[in-house]
Amino acid sequence: MSSVRIPPVLRENVGGQRSVEASGATVSEVLDQLFAAYPALGARVTEDGRLSRFVNVYVNDRDVRYQQGLETTVGPNDTVILLPAMAGGSD
């Protein structure tokens, strides 16, 4: 099982957890399992069954865009990080 870090704006879709466990050999498999377990999360960050472009995905500290995308391998001790941009600052 790998752990998946959930950003604060999406935590309400996983019962408020900061991190959840999911298994899979690739990012794609891990996300499939994650969205099966938490359909509300999947609805938030997928479009037509594909991960929305506004969510960055990292395996440990590496952006999967610069690896094999969703086919990037995930080991049992790896951490997958979902990271959409955060806006707040001034107001």
Added chain:
Amino acid sequence: MTSQPNPPRQVRAADAVRLAAEGYRIIDVREQVEWNDGHIPGATLLPLADLASRVGQEVPSLATPLLLHCAVGARSARAAAYLGGIGYTNIANLAGSLADWRAAGGPWDAPEQLLSAAQQRRYSRQTLIPEIGQAGQRKLLDAKVLLIGAGGLGSPVALYLAASGIGTIGLVDDDLVDESNLQRQVVHTVDRIGQPKTASARVTLEALNPETRVVEHRERLTAENVERLIAGYDVIVDGTDNFDTRYVLNDAAVKLRKPVVHGSIYRWDGQVTTFVPFAGPCYRCMYPTQPPDELAPACAVAGVLGVLPGIAGMLQANEVFKLLLGVGETLAGRLLMFDAMTTEFSEVRIWRDPDCPACGMASPFLVAQTEGQRQEVPA
């Protein structure tokens, strides 16, 4: 002493200048710190306390004509008496001050004065740091930093930049101080509710450091005004509250080659990084696509812990200092994330995206720019 064949002569400044010109060996018996503030060129520093142990090596011949001096002539009189006592035969002591020496036309080497006496006192705790020193403080005093937003992130950044002597701080904000701001926007106060945030911040910053010039830009950053606003500044601190502004700022900063220190906050979480155009990734490299509004609420909607912008702002201010001083390693290429709930810091790497529309291979801003160009900040 009375038995000395050639007792030391007490000479006035004008005579001392003449003796020096004749080739007398000049011995400065002051301390190193005094020497550093200025000294006679060609003199040998031999502090009084070291005289006995070092003079034999420095001046092996007892016949060498010596001209001794200190700050006003007292320590050097003791040194002269000692040297006469151990056998030096031709000793003159400057019985006067170094001001007298200079007034008499004596040569003088003074280090370039980078800071005034008042500045040396005010900033002494940071000029003591080897990486800063007086030269670094001079850079800070000459620096111009623009804060986009005089609110949550802008408040702590502005306070620490002003306190440490940043010469010019520009504030871009068109908002008024609201009671609900005071929980975290620590540059504002109760009695200034309803005032423009830039004006309120200016009062605090000028009270903290009258030497810092605070420039108010009472407007919202837009595609139309962004280049005019940022052009005169060395570093931009992004503490805005919406994506549109962040992308607008990013593109202009890439175009004008301005480093941007980015901070964003949400409830218990913060993110900080530094964008250095064409040397590291930009905001569009990191986030090519913005989330829908419901996934990116501003503090006014989502709430934010008061200390969170403080923590993020401190990290941003730290980045500003490193950029201005040219020391250390910035967060360029690294996104620092912290979780106040668990007090955890973590990082992910961010790369330049070759396909980035702002700074990638097809960037419209790759045409030659005059780097390091500084313009006057409009008053």
